[in-house]
Amino acid sequence: MSSVAREWREIPGRYNLEGSKCGCCGQVYFPRRDFCPKCRRDGIGKVSPYKIDRSGEIFSFSIVYESPECNSFLKPYAVALVKTGDGALVAGQLVDVDLEKISIGMPVRAVLRKLDADGASGVIHYGFKFAPAL
């Protein structure tokens, strides 16, 4: 069973794609990080929370046939690297899409879905997945 405290800490990123942005060089990061590896010492204290664009396009993708337990009801399914409108690369599952119709450059948007649950009694984990753009 995962920690509920950790689950709670990750809510801004999981629900609303909150990452971070370096105030020194403008680089956007997701998941969030407190340190800019480009600016190093110069960026200390200048990295702040930043909500990245929930829409983007497929940069690369792969079809998963052998899944972890949490996705056993969904296989086969696709995962993708999505390049968001503000240039961040975000990894996520693709949903509501016909596997044979996925293509690089396809516009997608982040939606909230169930990621996993800690058994029948534990907490339910919600987070983003990507669906075709409207």
Place this chain on the structure above:
Amino acid sequence: MMEIGIVSYGAYVPRFRIKPEEIGRIWGVDGKGMGKGLMISQKSVPGCDEDVVTIATEAARGMMARAPEVDPKDIGAVYVGSESHPYAVKPTATIVAEAIEATPDMTAVDMEFACKAGTAGIQACMGLVGAGMARYGVAIGADTSQGAPGDALEYSASAGGAAYLIGSERVIARINKTMSFTTDTPDFWRREGQPYPLHGGRFTGEPAYFRHITSAAKKLMEAMGTKPADYRHAVFHQPNGKFPTRVAGMLGFSPEQIEAGLLTPSIGNTYSGSVPLGLAAVLDKAEAGDRVFVTSYGSGAGSDAFDITVTDEIKRYKRENAPTVAKVLENPVYLDYGQYAKHKGKIIMSE
């Protein structure tokens, strides 16, 4: 007097469908005939990773996208009405509120009143806005409803929901008045911890659905001094296609008046989402000046009736920022019963 009404709305229905003939094939009954009797040609089914939280969130995000001038921090209340909240204890409403970034200076609660918890939420938001306790309130009706395998309900119980932003500024549809009719009528219920509801069969008709809807509707028209012909559209709770069609006729509404908001024939009964989705389909097409009559029904039992007038604000409203109900229902994916059982979590897995 302050004008209170709908500032924005959003709707969502999962893409999966099952047909009554496929359900009937499993239980050895004439499913097609069953569907014909209920006036349901197919029903929506949630994806394996969808529940009331995700459905309500999708509807609420569409609602917010259509009202970009509204700061989510000005939302003072989020109410989610459903009879299939994923947690017995832990609110759906807090998760949805977080997902639309309305937290933390707000109140939230989950509501349950069989199929009418969504409209009860709209009334509660009207009260908060009218009393000056909140600038905006969000009321959502959403369900992934349950029907026992083989039971008549299995042919209709479906999934979907709609979200409403209630306020007094930039109102696209003014709620002129709302009235309710409520009694203790045990026509349908689900006990704590039980997976499926039970119902009183034919008892769900005359003393329950028809009595409550006609009573609330007549009372409201009497108070407003209106008659059915004064309304362009009417939406009644849709447990199947047959009941709303019949109740419309009993009250004097024509089939044309209920056409735009009658979704059950193509998606089934979305329970708490039923009237909210029907009203969303009407608002998708509505023009300034249109008068809309709405009456929900929740077993147990009660009806909320609303007299609504679409305002000039609808011309400036950004409907195009989120999909219409018709668009949401495009490109369905059909399931066989085995896949349906998996989607509905009816298969017992090893630990």
